Structure formats: C-alpha cells, structure tokens
Amino acid sequence: MTSPQAKPLVEISDLHLSYTMQRATIQASRGASLTIAPGEAVGLVGESGSGKSTLARALLGLNDPKSTRIDSGSIFVDGTDVTRFGERDWRVLRGSSLSMVFQDPLSFLNPVMRIDRQIVEAIPKSMRAEGVSERVDDLLRLVKLPQAARRSYPHELSGGMRQRVLLAMALASKPKLLVADEPTTALDVTTQAEIMDLLGELRQRLGMAMLLISHDLGLVSKACERIYVMYAGRTVEWGPGSSILKTPAHPYTKGLFDSARALRLPNGLFATIGGDVPNLAHKIEGCPFRMRCPLAMPKCTTMSPATQVLGQDGHWVRCWAAQDSGIAPAQGNDVKNA
Template sequence: MTATMPVPATASPALLDVRDLTVVYELSARTVHAVTGAFLDVRPGEGVGIVGESGSGKSTFVRALMALLPGGNARVVSGRLSIGGKDYAMADGARMRRLRGRTMAMVFQDPLSYLNPLMTIRTQIVEAIRLNDPGAAMDKRVRELLDLVRLPHRVLASYPHELSGGMRQRVLMAIALGCRPRLLIADEPTTALDVTTQAEILALLKDIMRELDMSLVLISHDLGVVSSLCERVFVMYGGRTIESGPRDAILSRPGHPYTRALVDAARSVRGPDGRFVTLTGDAPKLQDGAEACPFITRCTSAMPACAAAVPELFVVADTGGHVARCLLHSPAAH
C-alpha cells in the first residue's frame, strides 16, 4: 500500500507540520542537495526524534525550520510549514525568523561555540529574553529560568569557561526557554557529555516538557537517547525522510534496511561470523539529484527496481502510521 504521507498515529492535530522541505547548498562547482522532500509533524506535548548518520540532513532540516541556514550558499527550494494551523512558506526567511523565541527555540550541541566567552551568564540570558520579550521582568524571569534548568543562582556572575559541560548545556537550555516556546528543538544535546551528565540532561528535558507542556524535537544519532524521550521517530538518510512511525514499531520492527542496520548497531548485534554488525559502504554523494534509492549501494536487499527511481512511501504495518521509503513494502514485493 502506497502512502503519499504518513498516516497520523492519532487524531490529535499537529502543533507543527512540515511538508516537502528541500534545501540545497550552492557551491562554486556543484550543487549539494542536503535535504530533499523531507517531512515532520509534532503534536502538542509530544517528543519526536530525528535520527540518522552524520551527513544525513538532520541538522540542515532543523536549521531550515529555525531560519538559521548559513547565508550566501544555502537555499530553501521548497517547503511548507503549518504551526498552530497557520501556514508558512519556508523559503520566506524573514517570516520564518519571526517564529523564533515564543514559537520555536533551539538548543545546540556545543555550548562553548554558542556562548559568548566575554559575557557573563546573566548577560547572555537577559539578551535572549530582551530580543523576544522586551517587556518581561528580567530579574524574576532569569531566576525562574535557572530554577527550571536546575542551576544555582551563583552561576549568573560566571563566564562560560568557568562552568562544566553539563552546566553550560543547561545555560543554553535556559536561553532557549527564555520566552516559553511551544516547541524546543534539541540538536545532539548530550554530545561530548559523560554518561552521568547525559542522563541528567535527558531527565531534565523530560521534566521541562511536562512542566511547560512543551513539544520536543530531538536530533540524535543515538537511538538509546531518542527512545528515552520520544514517542515517534523519523529516520533520515541521504537528505530524505526514509522511515517514520511510533518509536516501539521503529525499534522492534524497522521497515527500512537502513533503519534495521542502525538498530542492530545500537544493540551490538553479532553477525554469523561472531563480529558486531556494522553498516558497510559510504554515504551517498549529494551533488546530484538522486535518481535511485539513496541506500542502494549499501543495501543487501536491493533489487533492480531500486535503481529506477527513488521509492515512494509504503505502509509497513497498520500500527499508527508506520511508513518506509522502501520497495520491500510495495504490493509488487508480496
């Protein structure tokens, strides 16, 4: 059964709905198709994960949502976003930028790259609040934010280099939450943190979602991190959304061979030779528009039809909108 778009898992209306997002990077000698026809939807109060290898298009996708693509060579070719029932053309960068702060906010993976080393923590939090909510009572709001991210008030006088990695990540979260956004995007928020601190940050995100009744989009290559916070998962490969569905269905019954490889690697599955299963081959080149399944050169289940065109989305099972861009689920394969 073909599915032109994922079937919603419930009748709940989406807080955010992205369709047909395509982003290219115009370089001197070539055009890189970083994201092609990708999609995402998030319901109120829901955690949604976007997973995939480095270079799969995850970060470009969410940066396009936030209108934070690098100027000069990045271009949104197409994409429609609906948030709270209001439609936006994602190529309209000026209009998309107005969604930052109160509607959507983002936490980045490397706090030292995004915090100003010459400004105190208080100054940086206040700066973010004033940008989006200049009429706020600053001292009261700052104290509330520190309490929300479980930081002592003494850090306000500190500089970023004086804090631990986990504390700096909490500061970034406080800045992002300054205007109580309806949706928080977290891009690899636990990268480079030790295991204990990772667990603390994930538990904190879960608490904040509940306290603020906020939705979360979590970008990660770590399926364990995603499974702890997300109810649904979107898998990206070669700039495309190749599978989506409920978390448990994706992890226990992956419909795409690429997703299966990710799950096996995360679970340290051993092959017939006793070695850990790994994904062999190289990620696809994105210089030219794909005319075949992007996973074809690495797929052990590839068939001749996979080389003819990029597969459509097919229903994997009638379990709440589980779909995959793979011919293994086409009617002709059964």
C-alpha cells in the same frame, strides 16, 4: 498530551533544499517530511551527513539565505507557511514559538558576558516588564542551575552547566517547540543522562514539543514518542517509537539497530552498515540506500520507493523490499508517490 487529531505544530512536506558552493550544489534535503503535534517529542536519527541538521536549520530559519535554496516542498509552523520567510519574520518566530539548543554551548555563549546578562538578553523584550531578575531566577531554577552560576562566565562552568545555561536561554521565550540538535553529544555519559532527564521533565512541565536530533537510536527512543529515520536527505521510515523499535521495516533502520551496540567510526558512519552515504552533490536515481542494502533488487535502481503505511499506528516506510516481503500493503489508497 498528544492526539493524532491535533493540528500539527510543525508540518514539513517533501522538502528539497540545496546548498550552493563554489564548485558544486549539495542537495542536502531530497524529500524530507516531518510533522510534530503540539507537546509531542519527536526524534530524528540517521548517520552523519544524512541531513538532520539541515532540516532543523530549515525549520528554524537558520540556513544562510545566500547559499541555501528551497527548491520545492513546504514548511508550516503553527499553521503559517514559513517556507519563504525572510530574516525579520524568522526572528519574530524564533522569539516566540521556536527555540533551540545545540551540541556546543560555548560557540553560542558570549565568553566575556556573565551568565545572568546572557539569559536576560534571551528574554524577549515583550516579556521583560514582568521583572527580569525574578525571571532569571525562575529560569535558573527550571534548569537546576545554582543561583551562584548567575555571576559566572561561561568558561567557569562545566560542559553540563553550560548546556543548562543554553537551555535556560532557549526557554526564556516560552517556546512551543524546542529543537535539540545533538544536545548531549559533547558530554560524558552521566551528564548526558542528567540533561536528557531534565529535557524530559521540562517538556512535561511546560507542555512544550521537542525535536530531538541524534545519531543515537537508543537515546532517541527513550525520550521520544515518535521517531523519523533519515537517509541521504530524505525521511525513509517514521512512526511511534515502540513500533519502530519492535518492527523496523527499512533495511537502513534495521542496520542502525544492529549497529547500535557497535562502535561508530571516526567519520561518523556506523561500523556494521557497509559502504558510504551517497555524495549529495550527485543526482541519485532510484533508492539512495540500494548500494548498501542487503535486499536491493533491480527496481531499486530505477524507481524511487513509494511511501507506504504499515498497520494502523502511523508507521510509514519508503522501501520496495518492505512492500515485496509483504510487510506493507502492495498498492492502494495508502500508497503515495515519493
């Protein structure tokens, strides 16, 4: 379904984005780059506060324009530069190419409207001529909800069923890309597995690309062909899931693996990586991970690591230590400045 030559569906290049608050400016994206090919499943992982949802909202045009500024970098969707899109342009794009599901379906569903009505409203006007009632049936079948759910209100459904409703609404526009931001975090383990299976099945059937955001490296590596690891607003390692799993190069990625089996603390940080994520209201010199990094060396304090390729399979890393340990080529055509 994916080929490396395919024109990317999504191309985010070196995005810098900040939120303006009353007392501070939070630079939540500090060099995030990510591509998604048509039909490809891409995972985005990182600790709480690393900027995953910020990036997803930037891609969907869902950041509040009053407090959000794109400082530099670009976002292309299906060949169109959407970096400076206004609300009306975004609405068109979200009604055609892009859809999303989030962690908490209840906050996106209208509590006093029956499910079928909400699904109808998610069907773009241009597609309503086809026979709306049949289309709702099709969508319910697609997400494996019983027809009886049509007449229910959101509070009458279980968490897993509500997530299926949200999915039906997301699919109503036949999107090319589904962005799923922690879609199963609020669900119990069994329901989580069912929703993940459903997502995989839908992707295959509909030929849709997916960006899956999660803290859970295990979940993402099962569902995705390629994985991006994010830290302090920047993408620090990415490549085929198999390659990231077998040969993680960034000490942060290794830390995520080491702690995958450990408990996550209530603040969302991983138990076995010591220290805190840096304060994104402050300027960061050098590598943002150096304060927590077991391999940090003097140049990590002064110089931001270059982005370098590891091997032939599209595995990249931003880390001086990966270079100096000989995992990556020292310098050359494949080294880009971060």
